[in-house]
Amino acid sequence: MNFKISRLSRYLARQILFGLLVSAGIVATIIILVDFVEQSRSIGTRVDISAFDILLLTLMRAPLLLEETLPFIFLFGVLFALFRLNRRSELVVMRASGYSAWRIVNPAIVISLVLGILGATLLNPVGSSLNAQFEARRDALTNVDTEQLQAQQIWLRETTSDGFIVISAGQLEENVRELLQPAFHFYNTNEAGTPDLDRRVSAETARLTAGFWALEGAVELAPGAEPVELGDISLPTSIDRQSLFERIRSPRGVSFWDLPGLIASAESAGLAVERFELRWQGLLTLPLTLIAASLIAAAATLRLYRLGGAAAFALTGGAAGFLVYFVQEVLYTLGENGTLPPLTAAWAAPLLTTLLALAYIASTEDG
Structure with a gap:
């Protein structure tokens, strides 16, 4: 035409x-x-x-x-x-x-x-x-001391096939994509739909790489059991860099093309994405x-x-x-x-x- x-x-x-x-x-x-x-x-x-x-x-x-x-x-x-x-x-x-x-x-x-x-x-x-x-x-x-923001308590939530994982950490080292003093709480969902704590894995550090967490000095603690030292281990994850390190950024500072990926990754990590x-x-x-x-x-x-x-x-x-x-x-x-x-x-x-x-x-x- x-x-x-x-x-x-x-x-x-x-x-x-x-x-x-x-x-x-x-x-x-x-x-x-x-x-x-x-x-x-x-x-x-x-x-x-x-x-x-x-x-x-x-x-x-x-x-x-x-x-x-x-x-x-x-x-x-x-x-x-x-x-x-x-x-x-x-x-x-x-x-x-x-x-x-x-x-x-x-x-x-x-x-x-x-x-x-x-x-x-x-x-x-x-x-x-x-x-x-x-x-x-x-x-x-x-x-400006940007470590003040990085030192805030970190909380993440990740859904798994049989439940979810709650991740807490005392500090975020953004330059090396690392959490200090992290703790991974593994929950299983029972038939009634309520979560049960399966085990807790703590570590000295947890570094985020492509598709997994690299933990150093990991220790596993299950209910009613003695702590087990695991050493350096890897845990699979769907959390990526955006959901972890851009969570404290203002939405105004995120590009139009980056917003969909950020929203998807933040949702998978259990973060609030309304803004x-x-x-x-x-x-x-x-x-x-x-x-x-x-x-x-x-x-x-x-x-x-x-x-x-x-x-x-x-x-x-x-x-x-x-x-x-x-x-x-x-x-x-x-x-x-x-x-x-x-x-x-x-x-x-x-x-x-x-x-x-x-x-x-x-x-x-x-x-």
């Missing part, structure tokens, strides 16, 4: 892209300036660091912060583009020549869909990688979120300028965008707390906003 894009559609797309570039430039400038001041306050006052190094740290954080502000970039970018067309009476000419509101908003929807997919699949991995470098550089500059599932669903909804922001902007600017009140409608559209953002943040908080399923918390606001905006445009276009 041969799909042809009309000259007017290409013109609208160029105007919208120009509006997005202007909006992105303004938002990026604000992000860099605000974060530069914040890094100067939090790092520059604690260590001797040049303004150039602070700027590099700020630029490392910028892509991830830019990704999080994409809905506002699209809201104000499309709002700016269509308001300019409206004020110059170009929308009046389009509507008078029979160009429907749906054909006007189609380029914005297509651009939102394409850039939303690119934002989740390309911008997010780049932002996550640079943010990890930022955190490492910041910790090195400020002499990571919410992040994953949030990235999947990014194209729809950008479409919702573009539709809000379109709905607020389709009122013809000659009828008056166009500026007020544009301001109302901007306020509606902030209201949607507030509602989405509330739903995200409920999702992180486990009150709402991650799927509902991530998809409810953009889906409802899209439907309401489409309904409004349909009512103004078709009556």
